[in-house]
Amino acid sequence: MPGPDFLRLTRDPDSGIEAVEARFSGHAYDLHRHDEWLVGVTGHGVQDFFCRGARRRSTAGRVILIEPGEAHDGQAVTPEGFSYAMLYLPQAWLGRDGPLPPARGGFRATLSDDPALGRAILRACRGLAGPGPRLAREAALDAVRAGLCRHLGAVPGPEAPVRQPAVAQRARDRLHAGLAEDPGTDALAREAGAADRFQLVRAFRAAYGTSPHAYLVQIRLVEARRRLKAGETPAAVAAACGFADQSHLGRWFRRAYGVTPAAYRAGGADPLSRAEPSS
16 A cells, blocks of 8 residues: 655755655646756656656656756656655756766756666665765765766757747746746736737747746746745745745645745655645
């Protein structure tokens, strides 16, 4: 029988790396984004998620590789659910001392059969969660970084990003510039140079795979996560990121990341809830 859902988050204060070990029996995460490189391994079951324009399914032992900014979600599709271990690697950490100079590009694929890397990810996650010596933790993380060299390079064929229409790009830039603002679709269309809001929504969805409003929520959550990690209070973060109040932030944050803002700020976890967010 599948066990209860759980999520354990550990943060390494020296590197800023976060490790998550979790199990889910149904819906896990809404569509969201991260600033970090995500590298994980499925423990058991079937881990179903959307990424790079298609649904993916990872089974036991398979490695999951997600670049910064790539929207993804997660859910179980079998009665047994699924478990996984995941590292959230800051861009600065992964680029330091290799293996990621800018010319290397991104991950060639989202899913890979690489048992050695999978074992390295699992060791690093457990090393961060345990009381072991710092040298051992750093060695485990270095093994992950070295293993990623096999998966970095130019992204071929259909994985390559599509060219973004100017209207969608301008709207996206406007949302990033006014993260806490609420411009409205008509105003956003005018500022982006679209004929009307319908043309803007079509162009935006074609370029980024989602609506302007859903994208705004996602980038607000990324910024909220960054601020909470830096120690800001949930109330201050909610106000700075455009959420109606702390409760509003909490509902969206928990759906995207599996923990409350307060628990994430503290670097821990709490019992999971399946309450639906309100917009």
